Amino acid sequence: MEYSDDPPVIRSYLAERDSLIIEWNTGQASRFHNLWLRDNCACARCGPHDRGSRHQLLLDIPEDIAPSSVSVRHGKLKVVWSHGGHRSEYDPLWLHAHSYGSSVVRGRSGLRKTLWDSALGEWPSVRWDRISSDRAERHRLHACVVEFGFVLVRGLGTENDAIERLGEEIGYIRETHYGRVFDLVTRVRPTILADLAGSLPPHTDEVYRSVPTGINIFHCITSSPDGGGISQLVDGHRVAAHLEEHHPDDFELLTRVPVRHERRIQGQVIIAENPPITLDFRGEVAEVRLNERTMTALRADQDLMLPTYLALRTFLRIAYDPIHRIEYLLKPGEALVLDNLRVLHGRSAYKGARHLRQAQVMRDEFFAKFTALTEEMAAGGDGGHYVDASTS
Known part of the structure; x- marks a missing residue:
């Protein structure tokens, strides 16, 4: 992602009956x-919206509000309103970023989402030793997860607390019944399938929660000596897009029929029912919840039960197809950070000692840090150039 060297400038404006038309130095309007x-005035009286301190009430603004005067001074748009003579001032950078339908409003700071399959090639990665000193590297870590759904962190080290340092860098670690950090090792008395050395098909973690785990971190302490335990990733949004293109009826069904997931552990019965595919307000895929290991009895209407099963089988068949899968053997000291509601993860079987540590942070905090870093990069003038995924 690149930021323009030329900031937006108001070239002219035109007042119409119910609106203002701004012409920019780019030639766009x-x-x-x-x-x-008027609703977005952020003066001291109305309150700064971005700090959650809004004082202005929408119902106090007349529907026919109109400016009594408009001017541009020192580059800023200044409006005096006919209702009460209230004065508002708007920064052109803010106005341009919030233009109706702008890329900043549509996506996460305008960074594109790249769907991928087995042809992706080199995994996007960052260096841990650069994170603390290089703002661009910190931004890249978040940007890779936003665009590809995951990133490989190299050089984290094998200390047990390293995963917590990484978690605190990208958000706040979420504690569940698994604890703050969970050790993935072969256990004599396993409580979950991940404690066994067998293969795990690609899946979404903890879909039995109303709010599943958001950003997952897997930190390799010891890899298996037999070369097994290979991490396998699938772009769930790519798989959903494939389903929509080739099986539109199945896609539509899985966006509205909930699938029940359940987990019983430590005196808790955790249950959630959500459609496997969640769409955002634009009708685009926002979240994928797919894990047949935690599925319990479906509770669909009689006429939907068999179609739902058939749609799920199709969705799983596509998700498990190697053409959509990429693989990588995590080395000791490396960590994988992934968006759990986009990227399905699994692993191959292994033999021998293997030790991974797992933690998670909430998606809200992760993306909030990304937005702040993006704004800092844009304001800092230090380039902010996004590095292509093929760069290791």
Whole structure:
């Protein structure tokens, strides 16, 4: 991702009956309705919206609000409103970023989401030793997860607490019944299938929660001596797109029929029912919840039961197809950070000692840090150039 060297400048404006049209130095134009502009005044009286301190009430603004005067001074748009003579000031950078339908509003700071399959090639990666001193490297870590759904962190080391340092760097570690950090090792008395040395098909973690784990971290302490335990990733959003293209009826069904998942552990019965595919307000795939190991009895209507099973079989068949899978053997000191509601993860079988540590942070905090880093990069003038995934 690159930031333009030329900041947006208001070249001219035109006041219409219910809106202002701003012409930018790029030659583009943006329309802002009077009601929208007045509602987004962030003066001391109305309150700074980005800090959660909004004082202005929408119902206190007349529907026919209109400016009594408009001007551009020192590059900023200044409006005096007919209702009460209230004065508002708008920074052109903020206005441009919040233009109706702008890429900043549509996506996470405009960074594209790249869907991938087995042809992806080199895994996107960052260096841990650069994270603390290089703002661009910190931004890259988050940007890779936003764009590809995952990133490989190299050089983290094999100390047990290293995963917590990484977790605190990208968000806040979420504690569950597994604890703050969970050790994935072969156990004599396993409580979950991950404690066994067998293979695990690609899946979403903890879909039995109403809010599943968000950003997963897997830190390799010891890899298996037999070369097994290979990490396998699948782009769940790519798989959903394939389902929509080739099996649209199945796709539509799995966006509205909930699938029940259940987990009983430590005196808790954790249950959640959600459709396997969640769409955002634009109708685009936002989340994928797919894990047949935690599925319990489906509770669909009689006429939907068999179609739902058939749709799930199709979805799983696509997700398990090697054409959608990439593989990598984590080395000691490396960590994998992935978006659990986008990327399905699994592993091959192994023999011998293997030790991974797992932690998780909430998606909200992770993406909040990404947004802040993106703004810092844009304001800092230090380039902010996104490095292509093929760079190791």
